[in-house]
Amino acid sequence: MEENAFLMGIAKVMAQANNTHTNISPLFLAKRSNSIPLRCYWFGYDLHVVLAQKPFQPFLGTKIKRINGKTPSDLLKELENWYGGSTNRLKFFSPLYFMSPELLEAINCGNTKNTIEIIYEDDNEEEFSVIVEASKSGKDEVGYWPSDWLNTSLMKKKNK
Secondary structure (H helix, E strand, O other), X not given: OOHXXXXXXHHHHHHOOOOOOOOOOHHHHHHHOXXXXXXXXXXXXXXXXXXXXXXXXXXXXXXXXXXXXXXHHHHHHHHOOOOXXXXXHHHHHHHHHHOOHHHHHHXXXXXXXXXXXXXXXXOOOOXXXXXXXXXXXXXXXXXXXXXXXXXXXXXXXXXX
């Protein structure tokens, strides 16, 4: 059994306690897993790209319609099986799961542990698809606290 499958198996057992404080830390999981070069954040019911490494910067601000064929809301609902307690807290941390093909594959929401297919919606409400490859390099630069990704002065300091 691979490490992420093992960890997510333990996370599923811990989630049954339905206590926000009885979970495997999403930060811990994200640090140990691969990641695509994009970061997203929830604005109301919509998930948007808020950070992107080159050459993915044209996707900044776009709305994510589907990740590996599932809507962000459906993925969030699916994650409830692996994260107990507060749904709002899970929603806050969910981008840490969404950015890792390894974690998505470990919970049967991904087809491969190396790529994620994302369907975006642009400003003209046109949808387009891209396959994004993950790696472990460069992913630590922006940190693992989703709300920090919205702080432009903090991101400038981290990217120097």
